[in-house]
Amino acid sequence: MIRKHILKNIEEEYVTESELIEKLNITHEHLKENLNKLKNAGYDIRHEDSKGYKLFNVPDIIEPFEIERKLSTEYIAHNIHFYQEVTSTNDLAKKFVDNNAPEGTVIIAEQQTAGRSRSNNDWASPEGGIWMTLILKPEVSLLEASKLTIVTGVAIAKTLHDNFNLDTGIKWPNDIMIGNKKICGILTEAVTDYDKLKAVLIGIGIDVNINTDDLPEDLHDITTTVNEESSEEIKRAEILNVFFRIFEEFYNEYKEGNFKHIIAEWRRLSSTTGNRVKVYKDGKAMIADAVGIDTQGALIVELDDGSLEKIISGECKIIDE
Amino acid sequence: MIRKHILKNIEEEYVTESELIEKLNITHEHLKENLNKLKNAGYDIRHEDSKGYKLFNVPDIIEPFEIERKLSTEYIAHNIHFYQEVTSTNDLAKKFVDNNAPEGTVIIAEQQTAGRSRSNNDWASPEGGIWMTLILKPEVSLLEASKLTIVTGVAIAKTLHDNFNLDTGIKWPNDIMIGNKKICGILTEAVTDYDKLKAVLIGIGIDVNINTDDLPEDLHDITTTVNEESSEEIKRAEILNVFFRIFEEFYNEYKEGNFKHIIAEWRRLSSTTGNRVKVYKDGKAMIADAVGIDTQGALIVELDDGSLEKIISGECKIIDE
Numbered sequence: 001m002i003r004k005h006i007l008k009n010i011e012e013e014y015v016t017e018s019e020l021i022e023k024l025n026i027t028h029e030h031l032k033e034n035l036n037k038l039k040n041a042g043y044d045i046r047h048e049d050s051k052g053y054k055l056f057n058v059p060d061i062i063e064p065f066e067i068e069r070k071l072s073t074e075y076i077a078h079n080i081h082f083y084q085e086v087t088s089t090n091d092l093a094k095k096f097v098d099n100n101a102p103e104g105t106v107i108i109a110e111q112q113t114a115g116r117s118r119s120n121n122d123w124a125s126p127e128g129g130i131w132m133t134l135i136l137k138p139e140v141s142l143l144e145a146s147k148l149t150i151v152t153g154v155a156i157a158k159t160l161h162d163n164f165n166l167d168t169g170i171k172w173p174n175d176i177m178i179g180n181k182k183i184c185g186i187l188t189e190a191v192t193d194y195d196k197l198k199a200v201l202i203g204i205g206i207d208v209n210i211n212t213d214d215l216p217e218d219l220h221d222i223t224t225t226v227n228e229e230s231s232e233e234i235k236r237a238e239i240l241n242v243f244f245r246i247f248e249e250f251y252n253e254y255k256e257g258n259f260k261h262i263i264a265e266w267r268r269l270s271s272t273t274g275n276r277v278k279v280y281k282d283g284k285a286m287i288a289d290a291v292g293i294d295t296q297g298a299l300i301v302e303l304d305d306g307s308l309e310k311i312i313s314g315e316c317k318i319i320d321e
Numbered sequence: 322m323i324r325k326h327i328l329k330n331i332e333e334e335y336v337t338e339s340e341l342i343e344k345l346n347i348t349h350e351h352l353k354e355n356l357n358k359l360k361n362a363g364y365d366i367r368h369e370d371s372k373g374y375k376l377f378n379v380p381d382i383i384e385p386f387e388i389e390r391k392l393s394t395e396y397i398a399h400n401i402h403f404y405q406e407v408t409s410t411n412d413l414a415k416k417f418v419d420n421n422a423p424e425g426t427v428i429i430a431e432q433q434t435a436g437r438s439r440s441n442n443d444w445a446s447p448e449g450g451i452w453m454t455l456i457l458k459p460e461v462s463l464l465e466a467s468k469l470t471i472v473t474g475v476a477i478a479k480t481l482h483d484n485f486n487l488d489t490g491i492k493w494p495n496d497i498m499i500g501n502k503k504i505c506g507i508l509t510e511a512v513t514d515y516d517k518l519k520a521v522l523i524g525i526g527i528d529v530n531i532n533t534d535d536l537p538e539d540l541h542d543i544t545t546t547v548n549e550e551s552s553e554e555i556k557r558a559e560i561l562n563v564f565f566r567i568f569e570e571f572y573n574e575y576k577e578g579n580f581k582h583i584i585a586e587w588r589r590l591s592s593t594t595g596n597r598v599k600v601y602k603d604g605k606a607m608i609a610d611a612v613g614i615d616t617q618g619a620l621i622v623e624l625d626d627g628s629l630e631k632i633i634s635g636e637c638k639i640i641d642e
Contacts, residue, residue, distance in 0.1 A: 264595045267588070273613070274585045292594070292613025294623050302615050308629045 004065035016052035076248040079105040087114040090203040093133040097199045108132040128209035134202040150297040155247040157269040169271025172299045181224035278317040325386035337373035397569040400426040408435040411524040414454040418520045429453040449530035455523040471618040476568040478590045490592025493620045502545035599638040
């Protein structure tokens, strides 16, 4: 993790080589080798004879040392496992749970070859996105665990909305949308030992520095990406750092039983409420008006005869009428 | 209405006496007399020998000429009837309806001696507040007319929230609150001819430039006023002008059948949703969680057994738990 420490030392001001060697307690050769690695990875590190080294720009890298040098959480993402290519981060996370990975462990990959989404569809996962799984171990019932879908959706929507000026909305239960295009999907899975909850896996896919042209054709009209929506260049590690901080806050509230505040944020960020929707109850499709979300995160719809129904889980399609 | 025209001419820049006389087509004496009236009413009008007259500051006056000189509506408040003291503007408005007052007529008073609120309580109406009734004549059923309560509540909350930086929320069905204190009440009444709707009277009371100390003692802890909440001095005519404009927009949408947008604004401004409330259904009190509002403006509550109920009308008390 020497690269993290080098970057931390040269990010604010010029630092001489001898200062670096002394501070980091490494050899001249070791320093040179790591500076070269960083430069090759795209870090814009400049050297001036009298002043030393200074960091001018960072590449869009999601390797642990880049995320960790700005991490401000108490326990979320304190263990990051990075892979260049995996089948799916959720699948890999199950093995980490078997090996007793601590709460807050993150599995992150540059590419997934078999990324999944809800209802077992594929999830396109080319380079430039955020493909990761968060391992959580709350001491709650399976029913309570399902609320983590809402917690995560709110944390991502709030991250992109409040910190990166993206006009995100949440489509119930947990798709993050900009207008009617999806920018992030969440796949929550429970790992159980008989009926005891061992862990909850939160699989998150955010389309960041991807062009929709590079996605499969059937996604072109229904997907958008951070770099297509933002006028600024946004780096994945920046998004991750804000997300981990906000997620930890909400997750702590959830563990303390304060789900009310999370639901209030959901209501603020909802792009579902007020729309005509197609939802399913007991296998039966119905067209209705989405009018809100209840205290547990269930969608409330109003049928045309004025009656109210709660939709606890499933898909929700917004209908143009 | 010569005072309105004098003010319009001198509000932006200095205008000489001869220019005023020519523009307004009045005599020198008539001009002098009205300038004196304005100065006596508190208008800060200054005169410089070479440049003429200019308006520097206006008093907190709600007489028609002051409201009308800034009015930007198409038809709302194009007829304003002002009284120094009335029993209640709603009572007086009924007589105007009998005399075929046009839609948008406003009855406004400096003081009410017998102001009323919902459930027939008194409404304290000292000088410094806005006490008025708006006469509307929409061609709708009685059931549709009841939605005007929501339209008006949203328009007032939005006026104070978006234009005067007050942290207003709407307590269902239509109290305008800042925190847990009321700042505005609305009393909607229908005037019918047998079962045909003749007019809807929207009685509005806003506590603007009033000190709560001057209100009856039982209101001290549950009432707040614009001048106590705002760091700036806000004049009643300014509030009225913004309100009339916003109300007209919402009312036009309502008449076109676009209630959806008004409900969306209600949801944004709601201070009820997310709270524990005491409401009444079929005369029976119940404690429940307020979770939203339906397409028609009914409050949706969730009982502790998870069932949903719609509350179509009545009182709603927010409970600290």
